Amino acid sequence: MTSKTITHAQSLWTDEERATLSVIADLLIPAGQGMPAASQAGVAGDGIDEVGTLRPDLVQAAKMVTGQFADAAPSDLDELRELAKDHFAPLSELLASAYFLRPEVADAIGYRQRIEIPLDSEATREAEFSDLVAPVLGRGNVWRTTPSGQRS
Amino acid sequence: MTHHPTWSSLPDVADVLVVGAGPAGAAIAKGFADAGMSVVCLEQGDWPDYSSARSDQPAFEVAAGKAWSALPNVREGVGDYPIDESESDISALMWNGIGGSVMLYAGQWMRNMPSDFRVRTLDGVADDWPFTYEDLVPYYAKAEHDFAVAGYHGDPAVPDSATYPMLAAPIGEGGRRVARGHNKLGWHWWPGSNAIATRNYGRLKACVQRGTCIWGCVDGAKSTPDITHWPDLIARGVHVVARAAVWKIETNERGLATGAVFFDAQGVERRQRAKVVVLAANGVGTPRILQMSADARHPDGLANSSGLVGKRLMMHPYAAVVGMFDDPIGTTQGIYGQLVYSLEFYETDPSRGFVRGAKWNLMPTGGPIAMMRPFPWGDNSDMWGEPFHRTVKTRLNHSITWGITCEDLPEERNQVLLSDQETDAYGLPAARIVYQTSDNSRRMLDFMSARAQESLIASGASSVSVAPQVRETGWHLLGTTTMGVDPKTSVVNGYGVTHDIPNLVVADGSTWPTSAGMNPTATVVAMALRTAEHLVSGRSHQEVPA
Numbered sequence: 001m002t003s004k005t006i007t008h009a010q011s012l013w014t015d016e017e018r019a020t021l022s023v024i025a026d027l028l029i030p031a032g033q034g035m036p037a038a039s040q041a042g043v044a045g046d047g048i049d050e051v052g053t054l055r056p057d058l059v060q061a062a063k064m065v066t067g068q069f070a071d072a073a074p075s076d077l078d079e080l081r082e083l084a085k086d087h088f089a090p091l092s093e094l095l096a097s098a099y100f101l102r103p104e105v106a107d108a109i110g111y112r113q114r115i116e117i118p119l120d121s122e123a124t125r126e127a128e129f130s131d132l133v134a135p136v137l138g139r140g141n142v143w144r145t146t147p148s149g150q151r152s
Numbered sequence: 153m154t155h156h157p158t159w160s161s162l163p164d165v166a167d168v169l170v171v172g173a174g175p176a177g178a179a180i181a182k183g184f185a186d187a188g189m190s191v192v193c194l195e196q197g198d199w200p201d202y203s204s205a206r207s208d209q210p211a212f213e214v215a216a217g218k219a220w221s222a223l224p225n226v227r228e229g230v231g232d233y234p235i236d237e238s239e240s241d242i243s244a245l246m247w248n249g250i251g252g253s254v255m256l257y258a259g260q261w262m263r264n265m266p267s268d269f270r271v272r273t274l275d276g277v278a279d280d281w282p283f284t285y286e287d288l289v290p291y292y293a294k295a296e297h298d299f300a301v302a303g304y305h306g307d308p309a310v311p312d313s314a315t316y317p318m319l320a321a322p323i324g325e326g327g328r329r330v331a332r333g334h335n336k337l338g339w340h341w342w343p344g345s346n347a348i349a350t351r352n353y354g355r356l357k358a359c360v361q362r363g364t365c366i367w368g369c370v371d372g373a374k375s376t377p378d379i380t381h382w383p384d385l386i387a388r389g390v391h392v393v394a395r396a397a398v399w400k401i402e403t404n405e406r407g408l409a410t411g412a413v414f415f416d417a418q419g420v421e422r423r424q425r426a427k428v429v430v431l432a433a434n435g436v437g438t439p440r441i442l443q444m445s446a447d448a449r450h451p452d453g454l455a456n457s458s459g460l461v462g463k464r465l466m467m468h469p470y471a472a473v474v475g476m477f478d479d480p481i482g483t484t485q486g487i488y489g490q491l492v493y494s495l496e497f498y499e500t501d502p503s504r505g506f507v508r509g510a511k512w513n514l515m516p517t518g519g520p521i522a523m524m525r526p527f528p529w530g531d532n533s534d535m536w537g538e539p540f541h542r543t544v545k546t547r548l549n550h551s552i553t554w555g556i557t558c559e560d561l562p563e564e565r566n567q568v569l570l571s572d573q574e575t576d577a578y579g580l581p582a583a584r585i586v587y588q589t590s591d592n593s594r595r596m597l598d599f600m601s602a603r604a605q606e607s608l609i610a611s612g613a614s615s616v617s618v619a620p621q622v623r624e625t626g627w628h629l630l631g632t633t634t635m636g637v638d639p640k641t642s643v644v645n646g647y648g649v650t651h652d653i654p655n656l657v658v659a660d661g662s663t664w665p666t667s668a669g670m671n672p673t674a675t676v677v678a679m680a681l682r683t684a685e686h687l688v689s690g691r692s693h694q695e696v697p698a
Binding site for chain 1: 218265274321322328334338371495499
């Protein structure tokens with residue numbers, strides 16, 4: 001089987017690998033609950049490029065799997081789990097990570113990245129803690145004393 | 153910051169050589185520097201590169217899985233050595249670099265309890281420590297200020313807690329629900345104590361609740377020695393050498409340590425001589441160095457006349473129990489220390505069928521990629537395909553997890569050995585870990601998981617997920633150069649000084665005779681401060697090489 005290298009000279013993936021990963025990604029992440037399937041979100045395009053650049057360790061595992069399915073992509077999830085069980089964890093991490101990084105997916109789930117959330121004021125925290133811990137304080141000291149350090 | 157001294161700037165013979173630039177190494181170096189002693193610290197890894205953390209970028213969770221992985225076998229950083237874990241129930245987690253493994257901690261800051269030092273006396277198992285909780289109290293207080301601990305005073309389950317230099321972080325909606333749930337059950341809980349600044353403090357900035365604490369805090373709020381200790385110590389003349397991989401402690405004919413042999417960043421073998429040598433390389437690295445230091449005079453490794461170097465490894469078996477709520481509770485972020493903790497089941501109750509207990513810490517669950525990882529969800533193999541989107545929606549921003557740290561009793565079969573199969577970048581033996589979870593720990597994990605489910609249901613969770621023991625949770629590496637008064641049954645004395653070599657000291661968690669059930673950094677640092685004070689006060693009597 002001849003592998004055609006696509007578009008970018010520095011691409012991490014061949015066309016065949018992308019095609020296989022697209023099928024696998026849809027087995028893992030089909031459409032549903034108002035969310036697009038992995039292929040609809042472009043996971044096997046820019047998605048796996050971005051993740052693969054950050055996580056070369058996942059690329060290696062994914063290529064092992066695409067090699068296993070070079071002749072025919074898996075027909076269902078059970079076949080994928082069975083035949084790719086040694087690489088299932090990094091493979092699923094690669095494809096799901098690529099999915100969640102797609103902007104349209106991030107918008108749909110309401111999460112894009114971690115943001116700064118300033119702390120509540122000390123007065124607010126003090127008031128909340130004081131109110132909530134009252135029943136705990138009401139039960140008194142509960143630590144276990146020791147022969148060397150009887151304390152109260 | 154980064155700092156790389158020239159070789160010619162180092163003293164020919166340092167008063168003290170510290171191996172390892174983590175919290176124990178930093179705390180003890182500070183103690184010696186405060187006394188005006190010359191200190192060289194050799195650290196096998198490099199200064200942290202926070203730019204690789206991407207904590208403020210969309211790809212944060214992706215990138216964190218490699219460059220900031222807690223698993224050295226995955227991270228493969230410049231200071232990392234391979235660890236053969238094929239015979240271990242738990243993976244050893246560590247950070248080999250300036251700052252040490254607290255670069256990866258959640259900042260959860262807990263003192264040990266008085267009973268933790270008297271396990272034999274109280275419960276008839278394992279060993280008492282050669283000192284008491286009360287002996288450590290003044291050092292705990294100093295450590296909490298040095299490490300910028302934020303907490304809430306007055307916990308009735310913790311003695312002497314009123315020393316936190318700043319107020320605890322917000323507990324969030326998830327914390328509020330669990331607090332009310334525990335109040336309903338009559339169970340203990342308390343706002344979390346964390347080494348995460350809640351206001352600007354020294355070189356630290358106030359936390360912004362990004363929730364990326366264990367994968368590189370780009371906001372400079374988490375307390376780690378690369379920020380809190382080393383810059384000031386370097387300014388005061390302490391020599392910190394990164395990329396210096398110590399592999400051997402040398403001794404002379406008088407049986408005294410004379411210094412260390414190490415490889416520099418270019419792989420050149422070098423020596424640093426010293427009057428006193430302190431090992432602070434964690435519960436795997438310290439015994440590995442002692443074992444690699446074997447020579448004709450010490451065929452079983454250095455300081456190993458007891459045969460216990462590397463043995464009694466304790467790693468705190470860890471369960472995760474996640475509660476899912478029908479409405480959003482804001483848990484994609486928030487401090488990723490502990491929002492609240494519970495000591496309800498910390499002490500022994502014979503009716504439970506095991507001895508000792510566990511500390512619980514409540515944490516947010518993070519972003520979407522974290523919804524499919526083994527921590528804290530355990531086996532996720534059934535979430536793929538049709539259930540995928542439903543599972544993510546049920547978890548994301550709707551879930552909160554109890555992490556359960558179980559006290560681990562020492563057993564000699566659990567140990568650190570040198571691998572005869574793998575080597576590191578310098579051709580030195582990899583570490584090999586043998587660890588089997590004990591029956592006592594398994595019973596404890598089962599009990600705690602069941603109670604944590606009750607906790608979360610009482611707090612309003614509509615469903616609960618249980619990971620009864622999570623493999624990638626060996627943050628706490630303890631016990632492998634155990635402390636005691638008898639040289640036949642211990643490696644070091646109550647100050648961490650090896651029985652066999654009077655100027656060789658162990659300052660990390662390796663010395664713990666028992667593991668307690670707490671996050672160990674507070675006690676590791678307090679012990680290092682106590683050891684430094686002891687050695688400084690006795691320096692005129694200290695045996696040193698000529």
